[in-house]
Amino acid sequence: MLDLYKSKKFPDIKFYFYYSVWYWPKEDEYSHILPYKYETYKMKIYAMLEHKSQLANKFMEGDPRPFYQRATTRDGHYGQIHYSDFCEVYYLINTHNS
Amino acid sequence: MDIQANSQKDLNLFKKIIVKKDGLTYEISADRKISDLLNLILPLNIQKESFNENSTSGLKSNKQNFVFQISQNNDIKIKSVFKEEYLSGKSELEELKHPFFSNNSNPKLNSSAKLIKITDEMNIDDYFTNNVTKACFKIHDCGNSENTKIDDIKEIKKDSNEASIKEISNSILKTKLLNEKNKQTLSFENTDKILVFSPHPDDEILGACGLIYKCFTESYNIKVVYMTSGKGGGQAETRKNEAIAGINKLGGSENNMIFTNMPFYEKKDREITEDDIIHATKIIEEEKPTSIFICSDIFDPNGTHR
Numbered sequence: 001m002l003d004l005y006k007s008k009k010f011p012d013i014k015f016y017f018y019y020s021v022w023y024w025p026k027e028d029e030y031s032h033i034l035p036y037k038y039e040t041y042k043m044k045i046y047a048m049l050e051h052k053s054q055l056a057n058k059f060m061e062g063d064p065r066p067f068y069q070r071a072t073t074r075d076g077h078y079g080q081i082h083y084s085d086f087c088e089v090y091y092l093i094n095t096h097n098s
Numbered sequence: 099m100d101i102q103a104n105s106q107k108d109l110n111l112f113k114k115i116i117v118k119k120d121g122l123t124y125e126i127s128a129d130r131k132i133s134d135l136l137n138l139i140l141p142l143n144i145q146k147e148s149f150n151e152n153s154t155s156g157l158k159s160n161k162q163n164f165v166f167q168i169s170q171n172n173d174i175k176i177k178s179v180f181k182e183e184y185l186s187g188k189s190e191l192e193e194l195k196h197p198f199f200s201n202n203s204n205p206k207l208n209s210s211a212k213l214i215k216i217t218d219e220m221n222i223d224d225y226f227t228n229n230v231t232k233a234c235f236k237i238h239d240c241g242n243s244e245n246t247k248i249d250d251i252k253e254i255k256k257d258s259n260e261a262s263i264k265e266i267s268n269s270i271l272k273t274k275l276l277n278e279k280n281k282q283t284l285s286f287e288n289t290d291k292i293l294v295f296s297p298h299p300d301d302e303i304l305g306a307c308g309l310i311y312k313c314f315t316e317s318y319n320i321k322v323v324y325m326t327s328g329k330g331g332g333q334a335e336t337r338k339n340e341a342i343a344g345i346n347k348l349g350g351s352e353n354n355m356i357f358t359n360m361p362f363y364e365k366k367d368r369e370i371t372e373d374d375i376i377h378a379t380k381i382i383e384e385e386k387p388t389s390i391f392i393c394s395d396i397f398d399p400n401g402t403h404r
Contacts, residue, residue: 001390013389043307
């Protein structure tokens, strides 16, 4: 997908990164935030729990937490930084990396 | 100081940890949220190295055990190991790569904390109602203030949805304000069309669920493109159905989903070629999005995310 962005075939489209649960981006690795409240957090948990086949999977890095906890813990971390209950972070590639 | 960790064999989960120090007893109970457990342990002013073989627990399904060791300088080392590996002595403890552990400026509670008790047993509903994860974060926040007492944390926990932290150090406030200046809140127009490319079924929820839920609840035009079947991590049909169930839970439908298999995923070496670019280009040309969200993580041990 990044190759596709770099090809400049779609110059009018905004390309954003979102991050897999493996990674906690540093401050300069995200340009946009999406703060969200506890209600959305609940929905996120419920949606994650629908992926039943993945619930018992352990992380490759040796992190002992179930995958869904890693995601919500990360969102809580960024929520703390940005005055919100939780927060997802995104990176607008066009602006910062063109 | 003694540290005891009792695992409840039937559940194979951490049930309770008792820390005795200076004549005081710290009782920490938790469910499988080991990270929360460690977040609670970390702030304690631990001075003596202590390692108890009983401090292992694990998930029954994969016989995974968690071993942790607290050193004299408060470093916590942890590793999830298989029991056989641990008993054979082949496993060495590693420092957990976690921002709370690696950040030197991480606040720590002062030793005035007297008792931390969550609940004896928790299930998924408790995960919400007791809001343990959040409470743990608040402990870290509060911990930077020398005047913070554990009572503050209890109060936050009681009213966790709306409560604010009573005392936050100026340094934390300044950091937050600085960070906020440089970030924009994600927003869209009614005319926008959003495509979220998900490497596997579940990545879209893990990384961009807030975005997807926002689009559904605020009636923005959004579709999730599943780039692979995820058959490497389970049955393809099962994972597809789980993805549908997840999107349904958020208020979407199959109309908001595009299941595709990028050509690279069918190759043994998973090499990305021009065919993959053509495949993705076709989807974009058909859907005509204004914004595209792609999952990226160059450090990801799972190569498909890169």
